[in-house]
Amino acid sequence: MTIKPTVRSRRLLVAAVVGICAVGVSVATSTQCSAHEGPPFSLVMDQSLAGYSVSIWADPDIGEASFFIILETSQGERPEILPNVSVWVEPVNGRLERATYIAERDSVSSQVQFVAYPHLDKRDIWNLGVVLTNADGTSEDWTTEIESTPPGYFGIWDVAIYVFPFVLIGVLWVLAMVRRRRAMHMWAEENAMETMGAEDPSGEHQTNDHSRRD
Numbered sequence: 001m002t003i004k005p006t007v008r009s010r011r012l013l014v015a016a017v018v019g020i021c022a023v024g025v026s027v028a029t030s031t032q033c034s035a036h037e038g039p040p041f042s043l044v045m046d047q048s049l050a051g052y053s054v055s056i057w058a059d060p061d062i063g064e065a066s067f068f069i070i071l072e073t074s075q076g077e078r079p080e081i082l083p084n085v086s087v088w089v090e091p092v093n094g095r096l097e098r099a100t101y102i103a104e105r106d107s108v109s110s111q112v113q114f115v116a117y118p119h120l121d122k123r124d125i126w127n128l129g130v131v132l133t134n135a136d137g138t139s140e141d142w143t144t145e146i147e148s149t150p151p152g153y154f155g156i157w158d159v160a161i162y163v164f165p166f167v168l169i170g171v172l173w174v175l176a177m178v179r180r181r182r183a184m185h186m187w188a189e190e191n192a193m194e195t196m197g198a199e200d201p202s203g204e205h206q207t208n209d210h211s212r213r214d
Contacts, residue, residue: 040068043128043144048074050083050132050140058128061151062120065089069103069114069130078112084133087116092125092145120148 040059047054052071059066067087073079085103090096103114120126128146133139 040066043146044142046072047142049130049142050134050138052079052083052132054130054132054142056130056142058146060120060126060146060148062123062148063151065118065120065148067103067116067118067128067130068106069116071112071114071132081135082112083135085114085116086131086133087118088129088131089118089120090127092127096121098127123148123150 040057043056043058045055047056051074053074053076054072055070057068057070069085069087071079071082071085082105086100087103088098088100090098099118101116101118103116106113106115124147126146126148127143129141129143131139131141
């Protein structure tokens, strides 16, 4: 026997999905309002540079960007002698001259880390260079291209990605509730039919009526 979803079940499904979507959008938009959302992303890990093993993390927000340079020895230990660290940036299209920023030692006890805050004036593709200069004057740099982005930037696909898990969980929960209601309804009908059959066995009244007529 097939039981069609009731109007109440449909309303419950729509209300739950709408409510959960609203929660998801609220989370996404509140996150959008926060600058520097999430941790910086990795540009390179364990790169050999000027005798050190270097890992570089970036948060290239428009305005004040942040770049973190983590130093280790080639054996993966904390270095005792530290180089001078600097970061330079310039737009790929050459509209601005190269600007160099000195990286300062960051107060992180677990590792040797430097941080620099270059200024990125607008959304653009930039050349980025990290330079390590040793005490003997030798230096080596590592370069790459990055894109500057608005702080806490979220586009339509970002919102969709945030909302999708909420929608999926809501739909699965509602479907589970609807199936449970169907199962309870079917069980109640079967139980009622068994009860009626036990109280009124088939053919009992007809047999009594024939006996009385005879």
